[in-house]
Amino acid sequence: MFADSAKIYIRSGKGGDGHVSFRRELYVPAGGPDGGDGGRGGDLIFEVDEGLNTLNEFRHVRKYCAKDGEPGGKRRCHGADGADLVIKVPPGTIIKETETGKVIADMSHDNKREIILRGGNGGKGNQHYATPTMQVPKYAQPGQPSKELNVTLELKVIADVGLVGFPNVGKSTFLSRVTNAKPKIANYHFTTLNPNLGVVDLEGTDGFVIADIPGLIEGASEGVGLGHEFLKHIERTKVIIHMVDAASTEGRDPIQDIKAINEELVSYNPELANKPQVIGANKCDVFYGTEEETVITLLKEEFEPKGIKVFPISAVSGKGVKELLYYVKEQLNKLDQEPITFEREYFPDEVDYSNEPYTVEKVEDGLYSVEGPRIERMLGYTNLDSEKGFEFFQRFLRDNNIIEELEELGICEGDTVRMYGLEFDYYK
Ligand SMILES: Nc1nc2c(ncn2[C@@H]2O[C@H](COP(=O)(O)OP(=O)(O)OP(=O)(O)O)[C@@H](O)[C@H]2O)c(=O)[nH]1
């Protein structure tokens, strides 16, 4: 079965915690701190594998986690780094955040490898925290937490040209006529359920790729029929060949058909209206006498003033097909050669923690405590050893009104503030 989308859960590795330990040597009564640093957590990486062309594998495994970093050890022992996890995807895979549908990465063209979630840094061991005033630091930095996300993978067909139209108008017949592809052709609706790709080998040119998109119907943009699943493939094509049953073999009006499909395209994505479009007025071999001229003239009068050229063709006999292909190639050449890529809209690293709660409490006279996941996280990220880190820490307390709250509780100079095993003296 062809899978063109999959939902998975991904997680980077957590950083290993820093270690708290003290040197113990014979004849040395109180050795200094020697707790080692934790290892880095593994990154979660997506990589293009040119040999893949479906997302089938993601049907079986839905959870992907990079390895956590090991904690630091005694005697300055550095914890091992966690292994990265590399997820292989076919070219043209788009990674979106599941809940918002925002694009995280577009794995196509030059983008062959991208780190989607970074592993957490390892925490520093207590060996780093000895200062002249604190000889026995009982604190080590926790490792940075892992990052997790639910993502949706979508495989978009990368073709220069998309064949769109109602079911049964002859899209697959056309594809089989002009390319090496061998799609199923039959006289019923929705013969094609998955997009087929084919390469057009056009004399004197470097050819191009056509995708045969499954039949669209009214309401496709709202998910009716099979359209919704496949409309997204059209977004990536540069030129649209709009196939229509000009001979009305099923009794429908070709002009109304074209208008209906174009409305679906635009309501799915208004930018689709800007793509160059060419009409393949198919099944012209069915006409008798002057019928063809009458219908083609009507089509031309309706669409050519809008810049959409009409080509009478027969996908079965091959009549008119070459002319249409050369015109399509001309349109492709006119376009700016920039490949279509999807811009990044979602940034997993910029998760907003500003709503996480914290508590500021008076434990006893002269002792206060500040706690909460946000505080712990901040301490985990901050190297209090460095001047910059300490400045950041103070600014954080001020910006988040923590100092203000402490003052409201009646803190005085020289009192102690406890945060996750760390103790600070309060001075204005
Ligand atoms: N007379 C005639 N019949 C055609 C022509 N092109 C296609 N057909 C017939 O129309 C029917 C549908 O053709 P397909 O190529 O399967 O149509 P499709 O647009 O791919 O259909 P779906 O995959 O169902 O959307 C088949 O019976 C074809 O033989 C043509 O140029 N002339």
Ligand SMILES: [Mg+2]
């Ligand atoms: Mg078909």
